[in-house]
Amino acid sequence: MPAYRPPQIPMSEVTPREIYLSRRSFMGSATAAGLAISGAGSAFAAPLMAKSSDYKVSDKLTPKEAITTYNNFYEFGVNKEDPSQNAGAFKTTPWSVKVDGLVGKPKEFGLEELMKMPLEDRTYRMRCVEGWSMVIPWVGFPLVALLNQVEPLGSAKYVSFETVVRPEEMPGQKGLFQALPWPYVEGLRLDEALHPLTLLAVGLYGETLPNQNGAPIRLVVPWKYGFKGIKSIVKISLTEKQPETTWKNSNAREYGFYSNVNPAVDHPRWSQATEQRIGEGGFFGGNRKPTLPFNGYADQVASLYAGMDLKANY
């Protein structure tokens, strides 16, 4: 019996590195849009086509492995590694986001439609209220682009958001000792929601969002603590009254509605003056960096809060 011989591939047939690295542009926007849709629901990340944007910080990116294994997503458990370990069975297709409330044209957006929004690559700093931070290359579109389509009424003052409830797929939502009441809800003032920095992310590192990062669509508000970035959104409502928010309901003394990143206002249990960049420094070389007001986005957003007492409105 002849021994198995692997096929010999001549070097001339090997795709040059420059070409395979530029495969996304090669595939072109037409095919990529289709891929994005078909891939969005699967457990496997699919590449996304997005145009570059100016919304990029120059900080060193946090490694993808850190971004996708060090997560707070209590629907899948309270430990950092829980979401990446427990989110495998979570199904993100079919998916839709209902946008209603004080709007002229309420609408339920299918995921396919959301994936066709003009996607951008944006690199934002992310500061968790727990005192750590990351630098994440998101793919998404500004929330304002979605809100414009539903035509908010003049009476709308706030936007509320809601995460899906699926105890059968989300182990943190069943059993004794659930960490929080579900659904997870969040909210923004309308002007915050309309701010060009406020992003609905559908991907990171050029691919669709992993389940543990809030697939298929999540909010990113880079000047606020990370828990404002509600994940796996199924509902967005425009309201007149300030919406309920999960962490404020859970402990109003520690977590406010605004939750803007502010090194001058301590969390009652720890200082917010510095932060630990995840994935840098290791065990012995820990390098706490000073935390910046509004997470370094003060030039863009400080004016939203002109005249407000940020200590009282934490």
Next chain:
Amino acid sequence: MAAIPALPRRYHAASIWALYVVGLMPAAWYFFQASTGGMGFNPVKTFEHVIGIWALRLIIATLAITPLRDLAGINWVRYRRALGLLAFYYVVIHFMVYLLLDLRLDLGAVGGDIVKRPYITIGFACLLLLIPLAVTSNNWSIRKLGPTWIKLHALIYLIAAGGALHYVLAVKSVTLVPFTHVALIALLLAYRPLRKPFLKWKRGRKAPTRSGTDLSAPAREPALRPAPDQQG
């Protein structure tokens, strides 16, 4: 009721030393993991937390010795000093990681934390209260202090309650793991005021048989238990 066969006396000392070795193994293992990149992307916090939880477990084990003897007839009093000292070592490691690797000797921040943040105030107080217990854990101190030693070491109840409170206040929400630890501590502390009436009742029940296995009889380590009936 002694379901576990008694360890021959000649192995007692060795078994205590083995307990120190085994007890320090989690710390050594986690330290190895953390320093070689095996503890995720925030190794300092993860190590700090896991060591803190082990400190609580050792305090739980320390507190379990007395009820284990009263209720199950298993006398492991000889291991109690090792368990208590191990708990102290873990608390010290927990604090040193916070001081050296987390806050990197930023004494202003440490002082601020201790003064301003109740859970750190409580945790630090527990560390301070453990020091006299660790210092007087040797046989000489036990003999020297006599009944005072027992009063002093009753501080462990305060420390255990403080440790549990420190833990509950430090987590964002009380889920199964914190609840289990705190519930065990609560249970073991709640047993203490019930102990005397329980032993009295038990003695009363046993009185007619006058069996030699009376559980309230002095233990074999008089040096460790100068006045057993006052204990607990």
